Amino acid sequence: MTISLVDLETIVREAGQIALAYFKDLKNMAVHKKNPRDFVTAADLAVEAYLQTTLTEKYPEYGFWGEESGQSANQVSRWIVDPIDGTHSFSRGQYFWSISVALEIDGDLVAGAVYAPALDDYYTAAKGLGAFKNGVVIQVSDENNLADAMVATGFACLRSYLTENNLERFGRIAQRTTGQRRFGSAAMDLCLVADGQVDAFWEQELNLYDVAAGALIVQEAGGTVTDFKGNAGVFPKQILATNGKVLAEILTLM
Ligand code: IPD
Ligand code: CA
Ligand code: CA
Numbered sequence: 260m261t262i263s264l265v266d267l268e269t270i271v272r273e274a275g276q277i278a279l280a281y282f283k284d285l286k287n288m289a290v291h292k293k294n295p296r297d298f299v300t301a302a303d304l305a306v307e308a309y310l311q312t313t314l315t316e317k318y319p320e321y322g323f324w325g326e327e328s329g330q331s332a333n334q335v336s337r338w339i340v341d342p343i344d345g346t347h348s349f350s351r352g353q354y355f356w357s358i359s360v361a362l363e364i365d366g367d368l369v370a371g372a373v374y375a376p377a378l379d380d381y382y383t384a385a386k387g388l389g390a391f392k393n394g395v396v397i398q399v400s401d402e403n404n405l406a407d408a409m410v411a412t413g414f415a416c417l418r419s420y421l422t423e424n425n426l427e428r429f430g431r432i433a434q435r436t437t438g439q440r441r442f443g444s445a446a447m448d449l450c451l452v453a454d455g456q457v458d459a460f461w462e463q464e465l466n467l468y469d470v471a472a473g474a475l476i477v478q479e480a481g482g483t484v485t486d487f488k489g490n491a492g493v494f495p496k497q498i499l500a501t502n503g504k505v506l507a508e509i510l511t512l513m
Contacts, residue, residue: 262318262362264383267372270313274306274358275376278343281305282352282377290350296418298346303327306342306358314338314360321362326468336364341468344373345444354378359446361471368493371472373446382450384472384479390453399482399502400455408458408505409438411448415464425463431512445498449473452500453480459501459509461487467495474500487513 281288281302289301307325315323315331315338322333325340338360343349345356354377361371373382382397384390390397402408410432416424433439440457442448446469448460453476474484474493477500485501486494489510501509 262370264370264372264385266317267360267370268381268383270310270317271358271360271372271374272376272381273313274310274342274360275374277309278302278306278349278356278358279376282349285350285352288350294418298350299327300343300346300350302349303343303346307340310338310340310342310358310360314340321364324468326466337362339363339468339471341446344446344469345442348443353443355442355444355447357444357447357450359468359472361468361475363471368471368475371475373450373472373476375444375447380450382453382473382476384453384476386475386479388479390476390480392450392454397454397480399452399477399480400458401504402458402502403504405435405458405505405508406437408436409440409456410436410509411440411442411451411457411460413441413443413445413448413462413465415445415462415469419464421464425461428461428513432509435512445469446473449477449500452482452502453477455502458505459499461499461509461513463497465495465498467493470495470498474498 322331322337324330341359349356357375369386451457486497
């Protein structure tokens with residue numbers, strides 16, 4: 260069975276409305292700590308419950324893997340969902356958070372959507388059919404000089420208290436680029452690479468639900484998705500997304 264990107268957008272936008280209802284009433288929203296540096300809110304749970312119910316009812320042949328509810332029995336072909344990517348930002352009333360939904364069939368990412376409800380920006384891609392932002396085709400940037408590039412990263416490694424972390428790598432790259440950003444939503448970071456707003460993004464210690472949709476959107480926008488050694492593919496524990504033109508140079512600093 261194929262899916263309709265139009266139907267997917269309707270479902271993901273409805274999930275965005277659920278999130279926004281909590282976003283407008285944060286003082287009354289329950290927030291829990293999964294670990295000292297990792298949060299889950301009532302909004303995460305409500306959005307994931309809606310997506311799990313809606314997607315599995317409409318597409319019963321596909322399983323479900325959500326960050327908060329875990330994996331259903333069928334993981335051969337599945338929806339991979341982060342209900343709110345950037346929960347910490349969301350919980351503090353910041354605008355940079357997103358809902359990430361990907362469809363993986365037999366290990367192949369075939370469709371993805373990343374929606375930022377507070378910005379009303381909707382990114383989507385289907386394998387072989389291109390990448391879109393609010394219905395308009397998007398492409399990675401033309402920047403081919405790392406010294407003139409803007410890059411983004413994150414520090415999931417510090418959430419996990421890793422001693423082998425991103426701090427020295429960030430220092431090396433920051434001294435060789437013009438702009439550096441830490442937006443707080445890996446799914447959105449990837450979409451900004453796809454949209455040419457930043458030229459590269461990297462992060463360690465993520466999970467597939469953080470990056471599945473965004474990685475497909477980067478690939479369909481003409482970018483590269485590799486590990487820190489340049490091996491092509493989606494490696495959540497070591498993901499590097501670029502416009503392709505700065506890949507060789509940034510790999511020397513990873
Ligand atoms: C987080 C965001 C953040 C990244 C963290 C992720 P969450 O997702 O993507 O940018 O640095 O490591 O866990 O926890 O808010 O869904
Ligand atoms: Ca996440
Ligand atoms: Ca999340």
